[in-house]
Amino acid sequence: MEVLYKDLDEPGLNTLKVYEQRGGYEMLRKALKMEPQKVLEEMLASNVRGRGGAGFAMGKKMSFIPKGAMDKYLVCNADESEPGTFKDRELMQKNPHQLIEGIIIGAYAIGANKSFIFIRGEYAHQADVLDAAVAEARGKGYIGERILGSDHTLDLVVHRGAGAYICGEETALLDALEGKRGNPRLKPPFPAIQGLYKGPTLINNVETLMNVPIVLEMGGAKYAEIGTQTSTGTKVVSVSGNVKRPGNYEIELGISSRELIFGLAGGPPDGRTVKAWFPGGSSAPVLTGSDEHLDLAYDFDTLAKAGSMLGSGAIIVVDDSNSIVDVALKTAKFYRHESCGKCTPCREGTNWTVKMLERVQSGEATPMDLDITASVCEQIIGNCLCVLGDAMAMPIGSMIKHFREEFEAHIEAARERNGLGAAIPQVNRGRNAGPGPMLEPAGTDPSAVPV
Amino acid sequence: MAIDPSKVRRFAHGSRVPGWDEAADLTKDPAVVPDPATAFVPEEMRREIEGEMAKYPDLRSAAIPALKVVQREHGWCSPTAIEQAACVMGLTPAYLSAIATFYDMFDTVPVGQHQVYVCTNISCSLLGADELYDAMLSAAGDDPRFNVRPFECLGACDIGPMASVDGEYVGPLTPEDCRTIVDDAIEGRPVLEGKQLKRRKKAVDHWKEA
Numbered sequence: 001m002e003v004l005y006k007d008l009d010e011p012g013l014n015t016l017k018v019y020e021q022r023g024g025y026e027m028l029r030k031a032l033k034m035e036p037q038k039v040l041e042e043m044l045a046s047n048v049r050g051r052g053g054a055g056f057a058m059g060k061k062m063s064f065i066p067k068g069a070m071d072k073y074l075v076c077n078a079d080e081s082e083p084g085t086f087k088d089r090e091l092m093q094k095n096p097h098q099l100i101e102g103i104i105i106g107a108y109a110i111g112a113n114k115s116f117i118f119i120r121g122e123y124a125h126q127a128d129v130l131d132a133a134v135a136e137a138r139g140k141g142y143i144g145e146r147i148l149g150s151d152h153t154l155d156l157v158v159h160r161g162a163g164a165y166i167c168g169e170e171t172a173l174l175d176a177l178e179g180k181r182g183n184p185r186l187k188p189p190f191p192a193i194q195g196l197y198k199g200p201t202l203i204n205n206v207e208t209l210m211n212v213p214i215v216l217e218m219g220g221a222k223y224a225e226i227g228t229q230t231s232t233g234t235k236v237v238s239v240s241g242n243v244k245r246p247g248n249y250e251i252e253l254g255i256s257s258r259e260l261i262f263g264l265a266g267g268p269p270d271g272r273t274v275k276a277w278f279p280g281g282s283s284a285p286v287l288t289g290s291d292e293h294l295d296l297a298y299d300f301d302t303l304a305k306a307g308s309m310l311g312s313g314a315i316i317v318v319d320d321s322n323s324i325v326d327v328a329l330k331t332a333k334f335y336r337h338e339s340c341g342k343c344t345p346c347r348e349g350t351n352w353t354v355k356m357l358e359r360v361q362s363g364e365a366t367p368m369d370l371d372i373t374a375s376v377c378e379q380i381i382g383n384c385l386c387v388l389g390d391a392m393a394m395p396i397g398s399m400i401k402h403f404r405e406e407f408e409a410h411i412e413a414a415r416e417r418n419g420l421g422a423a424i425p426q427v428n429r430g431r432n433a434g435p436g437p438m439l440e441p442a443g444t445d446p447s448a449v450p451v
Numbered sequence: 452m453a454i455d456p457s458k459v460r461r462f463a464h465g466s467r468v469p470g471w472d473e474a475a476d477l478t479k480d481p482a483v484v485p486d487p488a489t490a491f492v493p494e495e496m497r498r499e500i501e502g503e504m505a506k507y508p509d510l511r512s513a514a515i516p517a518l519k520v521v522q523r524e525h526g527w528c529s530p531t532a533i534e535q536a537a538c539v540m541g542l543t544p545a546y547l548s549a550i551a552t553f554y555d556m557f558d559t560v561p562v563g564q565h566q567v568y569v570c571t572n573i574s575c576s577l578l579g580a581d582e583l584y585d586a587m588l589s590a591a592g593d594d595p596r597f598n599v600r601p602f603e604c605l606g607a608c609d610i611g612p613m614a615s616v617d618g619e620y621v622g623p624l625t626p627e628d629c630r631t632i633v634d635d636a637i638e639g640r641p642v643l644e645g646k647q648l649k650r651r652k653k654a655v656d657h658w659k660e661a
Contacts, residue, residue: 009652071508083572083604093649114508121519121556122568122605124618125649157506162515163555165603179511181553197508240574240608247609247654266658282573282604316574316608330573334603340553 001226003214003234004207005250008094014129016136019097025142027213031105032150039109043212045220047232051087052077052168052205053281053312055300062202064192065110071199072112076103077173078119078126078206081165082281083334084314087236087248088206092119092126095210096133102209104142104154105216110202113153118173121162130158165338169386170203171195172340183342184386207236227253231299235313239265242272242319251298258294261317272319276402279303280311282331283391285398286318307398324403325410328396329357335392346389349380353396360407363414366423370407374400482545485538492535496524500539510540514550518557527558555602562598565636567591568615571601574608578623583612586626591633610648620648 012018031039044059080088107115119127134156137143143156159177161167167176171185174196195201215223224232231253240246244266268274274289285308287293296302300310318327336350356373359365377393462469503516517540521532528551537544551557569584584601591597607613613622616632621643635642651657
């Protein structure tokens, strides 16, 4: 089922003329005739959940914005940096006006009169497309003072970032937009109460906002019939990695993951099998290529129950030609590079995880290091202002859980190559015990080690 | 990418920070907002930065756009470039330096004019991005006109392994494409026209045609 992707490649869809021919901005006209409260009720009825990663219901988030006259803001999060995710890029590039329409309707519903699109700096072409589209919409009177003769006034600014994964986190994004370093803020207060320039702020992902005109067109209750009961609507899923046909596929939430990976994306190259896959960007705990995991329904709740998450809807498939140790190290290095450094558990935890995984890879480690790595990851989770550290800890922890045997086999093989001998079981000997048997050849009598 | 110890710049006593071990000169005042009377800012640049400032309720929001303007003019965020932006915005150079050092796309050392970002994140590296990066390094790594660097996920895993050349996304690349990229960039032609992302159709249609 294609809603957002229907005729997405129509020539000139990024221009106002073609978009209006397709019935564009009709929903804006309809919304402006409705009470803002009615628009909000439609969003609540649709139960559309945020497509950026957290999966929070958009209508609920909108209802948290205080009523009354004050400076309120709407920010569109187009800082799509989650590894494996590239859906917003294609949507913004090919159909910018639907995003703009969604933003205007959303701003009308919450009473915001200033809105921003925070787009990552690397998306230069997409930002130019958006700039041109905003200028067209402004010329036609969809943006500006008293839109289409109503009382609603809205300004829209396309703000380009400059390359920082952390700015995809909503409060870090607000800091970056205010012209500071992108550091997350303490929550609460949540942005809905105190966000950009200390005003109530609604932050939503590109895909979520593009669903707004669709919800109004279909009606909230009708929209809620698509997908499953708790995961309504369609979702654009980015499939990448070791698959034959990588790309964005729009699906109805709740189809089986096997259908997605093998049916739409063609599965792994011939002769290879799926070893592991990230169901929702690199921050999601990995799942294995077992039938049990591949037959899971692809929706928010089923994946959460299986110990992972739908996240941004980005599937990365890893086939059996790759070592899980390399994948783990690559993942950890990304988060080490992108940690903003504000909270200690994340700043230090990501760094030490990389160091320990490097030891595993080069063959200096013993299986006990895996336990230490897992415990470092456990101590990151829930102890920072934002979830960047958790986003490293969860996939690394899940890789150690699902592929512990492979990690251990890799350690043994690498130790063998280095001539270090088999790793012997370690006991915690206390800090004053002196140089331990960690690198001594096998055959040392473990009973000689004082406990 | 692992940090190569030989590439880490070291100063006195092995410190990574220049001037760390030098005593502060207490007779000197800290750098303040540059005086418009003495700091030279080209008229064009001033107008562009002021245009950015006018878009936001708080002028500091224009810090990133302003640094982009001066970086484009100077090639990197040099002390002069930062001073010029600070002068127009009425901020201290220290404030803008803090921004410039935080974000990946600002260069605080002189670099080549052609930016080549090779994505080396998970999806691309599963498809051979590390070999591609090595090939790109041997094609243009020593060329002072190029700034070749490994980059985190650029958001184009459907064309992995890929690279962003002066903002143009191209992929899927093979190591042989690196030479063409270098030649196209030097000649000022569109880079690898057949492999540009913006010409690609949505996945369902793209693979039907292939």
